[in-house]
Amino acid sequence: MATYNGAAYVREQLDSILAQLAATDEVVIVDDASTDDTAAVVEAVGDPRIRLTRAAANRGYVRTFEAALGAATGDVLLLADQDDLWTPGRLDAMLDALDRSGALVVASNLVVLGTEEPLPSPVTGRPWRLTAEQSAEHRRNVLRIMLGDAPYFGCTMGLRRDALALVTPFPEILTESHDLWIALAANEARSIVHVEAPTLLRRVHESNASTPKPRGIRAALGSRWLLVRLRAEARRRRRA
Numbered sequence: 001m002a003t004y005n006g007a008a009y010v011r012e013q014l015d016s017i018l019a020q021l022a023a024t025d026e027v028v029i030v031d032d033a034s035t036d037d038t039a040a041v042v043e044a045v046g047d048p049r050i051r052l053t054r055a056a057a058n059r060g061y062v063r064t065f066e067a068a069l070g071a072a073t074g075d076v077l078l079l080a081d082q083d084d085l086w087t088p089g090r091l092d093a094m095l096d097a098l099d100r101s102g103a104l105v106v107a108s109n110l111v112v113l114g115t116e117e118p119l120p121s122p123v124t125g126r127p128w129r130l131t132a133e134q135s136a137e138h139r140r141n142v143l144r145i146m147l148g149d150a151p152y153f154g155c156t157m158g159l160r161r162d163a164l165a166l167v168t169p170f171p172e173i174l175t176e177s178h179d180l181w182i183a184l185a186a187n188e189a190r191s192i193v194h195v196e197a198p199t200l201l202r203r204v205h206e207s208n209a210s211t212p213k214p215r216g217i218r219a220a221l222g223s224r225w226l227l228v229r230l231r232a233e234a235r236r237r238r239r240a
Helices: 008-020 038-045 061-072 088-100 137-149 161-167 178-188 219-238
Strands: 026-031 050-052 077-080 105-112 158-162 193-204
Touching: 026 038, 026 061, 038 050, 038 178, 050 061, 061 077, 061 161, 061 178, 077 088, 077 161, 088 105, 088 158, 088 193, 105 178, 137 178, 137 219, 158 161, 161 178, 178 193, 178 219
Parallel strands: 026 050, 105 193
Antiparallel strands: 077 158, 105 158
16 A cells, blocks of 8 residues: 555555455555655554555655555555555455466456446446456457556556566656556456456545546646557566
8 A cells, every 4th residue: 555645544444454354464555755644543553464664755656556565575465545445355356366367467346435336437438347358358458558448446456476577666657557557567468357346445535646537638648658658668578
């Protein structure tokens, strides 16, 4: 988990996570130099499974998630945002999908907290969902990512430790959308599985680091060009 000024919701999120973990599991949190009492709220939970690192300077959520992945010691790493809620059974569903498929990366669906509805696709306006059949549609998944119509969210993703060799270190050009980078790399490696059931309640609020709201044309074009470059890097790493 990467945290930054998340004191309002991080305790509730941690409660939803810790309830599903075994005594030997861990929650690795890197706080990105929060200016509120996020770190103090995390420490007050008092659970020995939590390992908190306070960054000396703010580096942004992409590098903070990279640092958290690097600090984790488990065989399977599940990404978590600071303000959502894990649904009961999320951990088992993600682990089962990885075990059955042998894939390096797993991604599930989410619904919005309070409405229990999926987010709408910013491209089609239809409910934004991953399907199990799409797990094997690697080329189409890459195309969907490039077109901005693939609902891969970091908070709904997990990866085997073996996948770290593929996705880390994050490319230097990666300044946003670490989740799409992981999804690109996994699809290029033909090693991703989708869980159709929603395993996350997404809390939508004004301080979300990512948003489904449409971007301006310049920002959207910049994001597409970034994805083109990231795809090239993913293909290079796959060959290597």
